[in-house]
Amino acid sequence: MKNLNLIIAGVGGQGSVLASHMVAMAAIRDGLRARVGETFGAAMRGGAVASHVRIGEDVNAPLVPRGGAEIVLAMEPLEGLRNVVDFMAKGGLLLTNTHEWLPVNVNIGRAKYPNMEQIRDAVAKLGGKIIEIDGTSLAQQAGNVRTLNVVMLGALAATGKLPFSTETLRQVITENVPRKTVDMNLKAFDLGLKSI
Numbered sequence: 001m002k003n004l005n006l007i008i009a010g011v012g013g014q015g016s017v018l019a020s021h022m023v024a025m026a027a028i029r030d031g032l033r034a035r036v037g038e039t040f041g042a043a044m045r046g047g048a049v050a051s052h053v054r055i056g057e058d059v060n061a062p063l064v065p066r067g068g069a070e071i072v073l074a075m076e077p078l079e080g081l082r083n084v085v086d087f088m089a090k091g092g093l094l095l096t097n098t099h100e101w102l103p104v105n106v107n108i109g110r111a112k113y114p115n116m117e118q119i120r121d122a123v124a125k126l127g128g129k130i131i132e133i134d135g136t137s138l139a140q141q142a143g144n145v146r147t148l149n150v151v152m153l154g155a156l157a158a159t160g161k162l163p164f165s166t167e168t169l170r171q172v173i174t175e176n177v178p179r180k181t182v183d184m185n186l187k188a189f190d191l192g193l194k195s196i
Contacts (some may be wrong), residue, residue: 002032002163003056005064008152009083010075011101012047015149018176019073020051022153023162026172027055030164037062048103050083055163073156075135075148076101081119090127094119095155097148099136131159131196138191147188150177154192166193 006023010016017038024034037052052064069087074080074096084094098116106113114122116132123130133155139148150173157166170189177185 003059004053004071004161004163005069005089006053006055006071006073007064007069007083007087008051008053008073008075009079010049010149011079011103012049014049014075014101015146016049016051016075019149019153020053022169022172022176023053023156024055025176026162026164026169027053029172030168032163033057033059035059035062039063048079048082050079071095071156071159071161073152075152077116077119078103078113081114081122084123084126084128088123088126088128092128093159093161094123094128094130095152095159096130096132097135097152098132099134131155133192133195135192135195138195139188142188142191143184144181147181147185150185150188151192151195154189155195156192157189158193158196 008016008020020036024036027034032055035054039050064087070089070092072080072083072088072094077096080094080096120130135148135151138151139145174182
């Protein structure tokens with residue numbers, strides 16, 4: 001039985017919570033045990049969100065322990081970095097969208113947003129690897145920027161690190177997005193799958 005500790009990070013409104021639940025559903029459908037837990041920053045659209053997905057036989061607690069995440073999937077680079085610093089395991093992977101969503105403290109000049117080179121350097125210093133994709137552009141290409149979470153799930157599947165089949169994840173996506181958006185979301189998934 002393969003184990004996986006995954007964190008899906010983003011900001012409110014990017015669909016990271018739905019993405020985490022779809023990963024867990026796909027794992028369960030393929031006969032694995034899964035737990036999901038969320039942590040939220042400011043309770044508003046645009047606030048920090050981190051969804052923890054734990055897959056494995058001995059998984060009881062829903063939150064990934066510090067230094068225990070094999071993968072951090074980031075809808076937004078800064079939130080990815082924040083979760084890498086706290087949770088990524090040595091040798092872990094940050095799979096991130098490159099499109100920035102500036103938090104309030106950056107917008108009002110109280111903080112500086114790191115560039116991708118700084119994020120790459122930080123991940124390397126922590127002993128991790130990074131894969132970058134322009135998920136936002138791929139979501140727009142699929143037909144709607146709101147499909148970003150599904151683009152990123154496609155990229156996640158392309159890493160080969162999920163302990164369940166890509167086809168199972170595709171079926172779960174089909175069943176859990178609004179019916180009128182199924183084709184657009186499947187296109188988004190395939191674009192993400194081909195991005196790596």
